Amino acid sequence: SQTIHQWPATLVQPVGSPLSLECTVEGTSNPNLYWYRQAAGRGLQLLFYSVGIGQISSEVPQNLSASRPQDRQFILSSKKLLLSDSGFYLCAWSAGAPHLYGYTFGSGTRLTVV
Amino acid sequence: GESVGLHLPTLSVQEGDNSIINCAYSNSASDYFIWYKQESGKGPQFIIDIRSNMDKRQGQRVTVLLNKTVKHLSLQIAATQPGDSAVYFCADPQGSARQLTFGSGTQLTVLP
Known part of the structure; x- marks a missing residue:
């Protein structure tokens, strides 16, 4: 079966610092991949996608x-x-x-920039 | 522009009652709709989907109704339980072959 892994679960970073969030998928080939952000509130905003x-x-x-x-x-x-x-990525x-x-x-x- | 939206941002129901969450869409070309459930601090989970050649689809305790005439779909949850408390999103490709567009979500709260 297919699984998707995303890490880290939470992250607190200072302003001006770099960021790297990783996502991997197992059990499938050539998936379409997406990054969404969910700011305070509930809406999901599409940031990037890859085919x-x-x-x-x-x-x-x-x-x-x-x-x-x-x-x-x-x-x-x-x-x-x-x-x-x-926000929540x-x-x-x-x-x-x-x-x-x-x-x-x-x-x-959950990314918090301080 | 085209959009997928929800009528109400919050909904409170008594445990054991039925819940109905509504969603309106504006893209006439929309042919596939998905309902997601998102619990606090977690990613959205697929609940049920429906294609435009159907008016109704049932799952376990959930039913989705699609009214293409008025561009409206609803999610009905039977015998709502505390574990149903979450934010519910409808999503729609809006004619795109590459992405889904999400509504703003409805927060469902189940009261004891």
């Missing part, structure tokens, strides 16, 4: 970047964190087009 190695689409201009160095690995990064980067995968397969989410990373 293959090295292919990244950015949905929202911001202080963050994403990379996909391996088929089942998706990394969210920042060179210098801002206070506004605080969720990785998700889909076996193909979301309108056919939907998403499976990871457990999330």
Whole structure:
């Protein structure tokens, strides 16, 4: 069966520090991968998605970047964190087009920038 | 613009009662809808989905109804339990082949 791993679960980082959040998927090949952010409140905002190695689409201009160095690995990064980067970050995968397969989410990373 | 949204941000129900959570969509091309449940501090979990060729789909204690005429779907939870307390999202590809768009969520609170 397929599983998705996301870490760390919580992170407290000072303003101006770098960020690296990692997400890996097991049990499938060539998944679509997504990074979402959930700010205070409940809405989910799509940040990046990837349909293959090295292919990244950015949905929202911001202080963050994403990379996909391996088929089942998706990394969210920042060179210098801002206070506004605080939030709950969720990785998700889909076996193909979301309108056919939907998403499976990871457990999330709670990032607090201080 | 097109959107997927929810009528109410919060809903409180008595334990044992039925819950109904609503969602409106505006994209006529929408053909697939998913309900997710998100417990505090966790990632959203798939509950049930429905395609536009169906009006109703049932799962274990949950039913999703789709009314394409008024572009409305609802999630019904039978005999609501304390473990049902969570935020519920509807999601829709909105014609995209690459991503889902989520509504803002409804916080369901089950009262003892």
